[in-house]
Amino acid sequence: MTRSLATLLLLGFVGRTAWAADPPPPAKGVLRVATYNVALYRGRSGQLAGELRSGNSQQAKQLAEVIQRVRPDVLLLCEIDYAPQDDPPRLFAELYAAKPQAEGLTGIDYPHRFAAPVNTGEPSGLDLDRDGQTDGPADAWGYGRYPGQYGMAVLSRWPINEAATRTFQQLRWAALPDANQPHDPATDEPYYPAEVWEQLRLPSKSFWDVVAMTPVGPLHLLCSHPTPPVFDGPEDRNGCRNADEVRLLTEYAAGRLSDYFIDDQGRSGVIAADEPLVVLGDLNADPNDGDGLREAINDLIAGPRMATDPKPTSAGAVAASERLADLNADHTGDAANDTGDFGPDGHGNLRIDYALPSEDLRVVGSGVYWPKPGEEGAEAAAASDHRMVWVDVATAER
Structure with missing residues (x-):
């Protein structure tokens, strides 16, 4: 596996203090923004x-411990069920994140939260996987066994401007200019019949522009969780969808395709060029390795x-990559940047979780919360196969 100088330093030439997993608190005027597939x-x-x-959820306690060690001001949670009648994000925030989960830690309050419907588990009434049925989890607008499975939520210390926040759950894939329409390689015919293709939604969960009203001004959080580019066939329908879901972030942030971006409230347009943003999410895409x-x-x-690109790193990612050397043997990316441990699934370690700021923000720190085995927090970090990714930002003039 290719190893950069940064990786070699992590493996043995940087002291424990310099690479302690728990980051110091951000300086005054600095915001810590994070994403975490829980x-x-x-x-x-x-x-x-x-x-x-x-x-008494042991997993939730461990996830909350990670949050208390990193202490982000604003946090996107991926894979937390959307169920408005029960409100799992509120339960998690109030019963776990707000209560100390380990000696020396203090709870963290997130009085402001945002969640909205997602496509996972929502029946389409169509046979999307061509198995002759229309009611399977792969026939939903986004793969899921029940509506709201694998949902998203934003937790924030600061108020959320819900009037300015936009959701794009129902964007049609076929309407995206130059869409990656999947084709059957054996026939070169489109995988989806025309009447199905015209109805398909592109976001497998949703795409959100959540506006947090921070002490340094409004901050747009571009949140999404594209489908994994696997679990399909030679037509690569999930790979095509993943690429176009990632493209949504690129086009929206760049201010392009204004007519395409019609939100669920019926408003069209993209983000203004002078409004700072951070792209957040489990994007299921590695820039160097894996499928997709x-x-x-x-x-x-x-x-x-x-x-x-801040390219957040951790020492734990390097240790995990070494432990699964056979699975990672053909990887060319720097193992220090990995954010997920997918050894049990046979995919090795990958960088697929991101916190990417716009250029009008100054990056003053970043990291992946992934302690090495035996370090404080390592057991808690293993509560998910993903690791929290965080970035500290300040306005450009600071």
């Missing part, structure tokens, strides 16, 4: 809420409005 989904609707309501069409994620990282 894997808080269950096998049936309502199961997660019941578990959280008990106050890598051009899309590299276009996002190098987008015209984006700051230089």
Whole structure:
């Protein structure tokens, strides 16, 4: 596996203090923004809420411990069920994040939250996987066993301007200019019949522009969780969809395709060029390794409005890559940048979770919360197969 100088330093030439997993608090006037795939989904609707309501979910306690060690001001949670009647994000915030989860830690309050409907588990009434049925999890607008599975939520210390916040759950894939329509390689015919293709939604969960009213001004959080580019066939329908879901972030942040971006409230348009943003989410796309069409994620990282990629790192990612050397043998990316440990699935370690600021924000710190085995926080970090990614930003003039 290719190893950069940064990786070699992590492996043995940087002291423990310099690479302590728990980051120091951000300086005054600096915002810590993070994304975290918490894997808080269950096998049936309502199961997660019941578990959280008990106050005794071991997984939720460990996830909250990670949050208390990193202490982001604003946090996107991926894979937490959307269930407005039970409100799992509120239960998690109030019963777990707000209560100390380890010696020396203090709770963190997130009085402001945002969640909205997602496509996962929402029946389409169509046979999307061509198995002759229309009611399977792969026939939903986004793969899911029940509506709201694998949802998203934003937790914030600062108020959220819901009037300015936009959701794009129902964007049609076929309407995207130059869409990556999947084709059957054996026939070169479109995989989806025309009448199905015209109805398909592009976001597998949703795409949000959430506006947090921070002490340094409004901050746009571009939140999404594209489908994994696997679990399909030679037509690569999930790879095509993943690439176009990632492209949504690139086009919206760059201020392009204004007519395409009609939100769920019926408003069209894209973000203004002078409004700072951070792209957040489990994007299921690695710029160097794994499956997927890598051009899309590299276009996002190098987008015209984006700051230089902060490339967050951790020592734990390097240790995990070494532990699974056979699975990672053909990887060319720097293992220090990995954000997920997918050894049990046979995919090795990848960088697929992102916190990418726009160029009108100054990056003053970043990291992946991934302690090495035996370090404080390592057991808690293993509560999800993803690791929290965070970035500290200040306005450009600071």
